[in-house]
Every structure is written in C-alpha cells, then in structure tokens.
Amino acid sequence: MKKSSMVLLSTMLSFSVLLGACGKAEEKNTASETPKTETETPKTETEAPKKDVSLRVFSTFGGTDTAREAFQAALDEFTSKNPNVKIENDTMSANDDGFRTKVNTDMNSGNEPDLLFYFVGTDAQGFVDAGKVVPLNDLLDADAEWKNGFSPAALENTRQKDGNIYAVPLTGFYEGLFVNKKIFADNNLELPTDWDKMKTAVSTLSKKGIIPLAAPFDQSHYVIEHFILSAAGSKGHNAGLADGIDPNWEKGYAAMKELYDLGAFPKDAATIDLSMASNYFGEGKAAMIIEGSWAMGNWKDANVIDNTTVMPFPAMPGGLGTGKDVIGGFGSGFYLSKSTYDNADKKDAAVALLKHMTSPAVIEKIALANGGTPAAANVQIKGANQTATDGFAMAASATSVNNPIDSMVAPETFSTLRAGVQAVVTGKKSPADVLKEAKNIEDQNKK
Amino acid sequence: MNMKGDRKYIWIFLFPMAAFLTIFLYYPFFKSLYFSFFRTKGFFDKKFIGWDNYDRLVHDKLLGAATLHTLEIMVYVIIFQVGIALLLAVMVDNIPKLKGFYRSVFFFPVVISGTAISLLFVLFYNYNFGLLNSVLAGMGLEKVLWLSESNALRAIAVPTVWHYVGFYFVLFVTAMSKIPEDYYDAAKIEGISGFKKMVKLTVPLIMSDVKVVITLAITGTLKVFDFVWVISRAQNGTDVLGTYMYKKAMVDQNFGYGSTVAIYMVVLGVVIALLANRLLKTEEITY
Secondary structure, X not given: OOHHHHHHHHHHHHHHHHHHHOHHHHHHHHHHHHHHHHHHOOOOOOOOOOOOEEEEEEEOOOOOOOOHHHHHHHHHHHHHHOOOEEEEEEEOOXXXXXXXXXXXXXXXXXXXXXXXXXXXXXXXXXXXHOOOEOOOHHHHHHOHHHHHHEOHHHHHHOEOOOOOEOEEOOEEEEEEXXXXXXXXXXXXXXXXXXXXXXXXHHHHHHHOOOEEEOOOOOOOHHHHHHHHHHHHHHHHHHOOOOOOOOHHHHHHHHHHHHHHHOOOOOOOOOOOOHHHHHHHHHOOOEEEEEEEHHHHHHOOOHHHHOOEEEEOOOOOOOOOOOOOEEEEEOOEEXXXXXXXXXXXXXXXXXXXXXXXXXXXXXXXXXXXXXXXXXXXXXOOOOOOOHHHHHHHHHHHOOOEEEOOHHHOOOHHHHHHHHHHHXXXXXXXXXXXHHHHHHHHHXXXXXX | OOHHHHHHHHHHHHHHHHHHHHXXXXXXXXXXXXXXXXXXXXXXXXXXXXXXXXXXXXXXXXXXXXXXXXXXXXXXXXHHHXXXXXXXXXXXXXXXXXXXXXXXXXXXXXXXXXXXXXXHHHHHHOOOOOHHHHXXXXXXXXXXXXXXXXXXXXXHHHHHHHHHHHHXXXXXXXXXXXXXXXXXXXXXXXXOOHHHHHHHHHHHHOHHHHHHHHHHHHHHHHOOOHHHHHHOOOXXXXXXXHHHHHHHHHHOOOHHHHHHHHHHHHHHHXXXXXXXXXXXXXXXOOO
C-alpha cells in the first residue's frame, strides 16, 4: 500500500469524477445498446415475449397546459395495454421560448426524443431539412384506418414545404378577441364587432378604470397578428416580409397607436408578460384579450368564463381585412425521430404509440381539455363550455384561416416586430421605421 | 518523500478539474468565438460572414443601451450591496452575542434562487394587484407605476442588491474575525471607537477583502439575468447585457450575433475588473 495503490486510487477517483459528469449520456447509451444485442440472437419463435422498450415523448403538455392530464391519461392507457413499453413524458411549458431551444438542441445533439410534439412550418424546417424526422406519408398510406381518422384539412395543414407530412396533428387552434360580455353589458356598450364600437368601448372603459384590452407589449404575438390581419387582409398578412413591405402593415401598427391613445392597453403593458395579461382577463379586470383557444382553460372564475365570448378581431377602416378573418390552423403535430424509426427495437412501439396518441378517441379527449379543434374526421365539434362553442362557430364561419405571422418570418424579424409595438404606440418610432427595421433583419437572414 | 513523487500526485489530482473546466468553460468560450464569425439561421444552418457581427456590435444602439443599464446596476451594486454588507459586518462584529444568529439571517436570501425572488417582486410591483399598490390604495393614495420607464431599472436593482448582500456580509465578517485583538486593544487605549475605529482601523485592515468583494460584485453584475427577465421582461429601459445576449441567441436564434455579444461581455468584464483593481491598489497587509 504505497505508491502503486495510491496511483490506482487517485486514477480511480479522477475517473469516477469524469463518469459522474457524463453519467446521463452513459445511461442513454446502455439503454439503447442492450436491446440491440438481444436482436442478434436468431428469432426462432414468432411469439417471443415483447422486449422492454422505453420511449421518450417530448411535448408542451406540461405545467399549466389545460390538456396536461388528458395527455398523461392517454399515455397511461397505452402503457397499461403494452406493459413492455415505458414512457418518459418529457414536457416543457410553451409559455416562453425556452422549449424551442430545448427541442432544437436535442435535435442537433443526437438526443432526439422518440416522439416529438412540436410546431410545423418554419419552426421545424431546420430539423426536417437535416433529416432528423421521418416523413409519415408511407406510414399513413399503409394504414387506411389511421389515415382516414384525420380530417383531410387538418392533415393537409401540417404538410411541410417539400410536400411531405412529417407531423400528424392532434388538435388545431384558433385565436380571436375574447370579450367579457358582462363588462360590456354593465357599461352599456355594444360588443366590438366593428372599429367604431371598438373605439367607443376602449375609451369608455378606460375612463372607468377598467382595462379595455389586456395585452403586453413584449409578448405581443397575438396583437401583431390580429392588427396586421385586419389591416392587410389574409393575403397581405400571409405574405410576410420576404418580398417587400406591404404598406397596409403600417396601418396595422398605426391602429395599435390609435387604440393605445384611447387608453386600450394596461398601464403596465410594457413590463407584464402574457400570463399576467391573461390573468387580468381571468380575474375580470380586463374587458378584452386577444388570445388563443388554449387560454380559456386558465380562466377559472365562473363570472368570467361563463360571460366570455370570442369573436374575430374587427376590420379597421381602410384595411383589407373582412372582419371575419381568423388566425388558426393545425400548427403542430407529432414527429417521429429518424433514429427511433431506424432502431428495430423501438420502431414498432413508437409507431404504435404514435397511432394511439392520434386516434380519434385521444384526439377528442385532448380537444375537449384544451378547447382546440379536433384533427379527427368524425369527432363531433363540441365545446367544453359556451365560449369554446362560440370559438368553433367563429372558426367555421371565417372567411380565411391564417397561420400566425411568426411562422412566416425569421425569429429575429418577429422579435423586431414585437419590440416595435411599444416604440410605435408611445410615439418613439413611426410604423414605417419599425417595418423597415424588421425588413432589414429579414433580408440579412435570407443571405 | 521527494518532491518529484509529490508532483505526480499533484498532476493527477489537478487533472479532473482541468478537464472539467476545459469541457464546460474553455471549449464553450472558444466555440463562441468561432460562432461569432457566422450568421446562423436556427440550429442547422450557418454561414461565414467574417467581421460582420463585430461591425454590427459597434453600431448596435440597443447594445449600447444594455451596456449603460448594466453599468448603472453595477454602480448600485458597488455602492449599496458592498456598502450595506460592510456596514452590517461592522455592526455584527461589534456585538458580543448573537453573531451566529445575525449571520444566518443575513445570509439566508443568498440561498433562495434569483427567479423565486424575482417572482416575489413581480407580485410586489404589479400595478393592478401588487402588494405595494395595495398598501397605497389602503392608505387612500394614488397607485404608482413602479416599473415605469424612468423607474424600472432602479426597481430591479433593489432585489438584485438585496439578494447578495448576505454573501459579501459573510466574507467581511470572516475577514474581520481574522484581525488580531491587539489592534483593537491598542485602539481602545488610544481612545478610538465607533465610526472612527471602523474607518481608520477595521476597513483598512480588510482592504484586500474589500477588493476581492468589489471584483466579485463587478463580474457578478455582468451576469445579471433572472431579475431583469422575470420582473420586467427586459422592457422599459431595463435590458442588460445578459438579457440582450439571451434574446439574440435564444429567442432570435441568431447564435452568431449572440456569441459576439457574449465575447464583448467577457472583454468588458475583464477590462472593468482590471480597472477596478488598478484603482484600488493598496499595499498588502500582513498581521
């Protein structure tokens, strides 16, 4: 026990530190390696007991998501039928941009989840182009029952630019102007179906100390989308900024200032986040909010939710919007990782889970929980409450259903547009300047 | 044992830490340096653009504003955080009993995560149903917009300062406990006490610790992120370097420019720390 044992001890010590540091990676390797060796044994029996498989499903059905429990229940249903499959329900809140980073780093570093629930369109373009997920066209064609379970429009909506479907949808969403009817009635106001009524409502409510429109400046995604949709119409909205600035976009920003000057936004609009804005509406402190269908699950106060309706954002004078244009679609779906698909042990279980999670029964449950439009063909559209029913009616009678702007421009461009909201309404910048700035960023991204 | 044998063990024991730092500090740093010469589009696409990011850096007005905001917080931190910590330390050092109790009490905020404290302050500052405005309303006064454009940065500096006072306080108390008792005995004989004792005796004797604390405070301020991000979402003139870099790299997915901002932060931090060290240059005191 002198030199040699000391050297041994210290080397072991240093190795244990190293191993500790990369313990997580080691675990993953062994998990995927052990089943492989088992496959090498020749398959003589056809009825061999199913091998244990563990799958990681990453989604945003966590935290405060209203469909969190329904999602977990659907996973549990699968594991109880398939006891050999273990599912890790890995979730992250969609409230901030952190989960995008998480998905992209996972995809980029060989740590892909087996099933991923994520956006389609620009958000997914990177890992789709990099071949990290498999096109599902053949799988869909091979299983008519599964394919026919989807409503064709929903499936079509998740198609990527290259013509392939990489993501199968669960529920769709719509965004709209949620209005607290009681506040309007109490103040003898008409619902904001046109721009004049909107202006009257805003100035009346703001004088009475009620927040007319709960909207944050920073997380102003929905504000930007709806003002621009109303100003530039469906075509102008969907054109993005790639081929030049649609002059009607300026009208959208100018309209934000018009309403801001009438006192539309909360006093602290600059520093609150979206959940605080939603909180203001949910507590009955605000009369209107522009939100998505998923948000109403968070408004628990019966006084608010039972008196809430949703309508399209009104058309503005001089704008091209019809007043019945809606932001919505099936902007997300389940992706199947290429690495999982190529792994003989995981493939069948992952595909089976994918089919289970997008079966009409599961879709119906999730849709009921989050108020989204079911992506299944024969699922009756029914809302969990009157607001949700109003929402489906609004989406059904829309003159156009448009994907949100952030799926059409680069992330940095959209940040510039968001940052422009406060600058424009407070008069620090003109709408034209903000749009020029955003266009400039967009062009640099195209390089 | 001869020295040669010892060295071998030293090498072996130093290796894990060196490896750890290389993997988690130097490698990412050089990777950032590498990325700063690229225009990135998301995670999968990048293009070499030479010095373009640095050119943008020089002309970036938002970055200039973020730098000024960071420096403003730095001033608050150096004056109030270090100042209050020093004051508390002197007072605690002068009481005969309950030193341990006060040490725990003052140190406690350091243990709480910055995000948790920030969320707490969101509920203090909120205009509509925040604690402060509820108190004001209760007294029949007008509500105040605490996070207004002129006030937001100062409002955020309050929890930032408060969070770490305890840490520096403990460093000061420890430094003071090392001062030999004879100095104080001599001071007593000379009739020096109270404030004069603090300024002429205690503080000069722990000057090297003060220097360390100021350096820590400076580098710590450059990393401020959670308070700003949670309390004001970096709006209303509160964008600091940490949040600006995060926005560029993570939200905008422009890792190239984000990395450039990160490199700028490192350079700025080193320069300010060196400057502070130069300004505070004093003779080392050995007891």
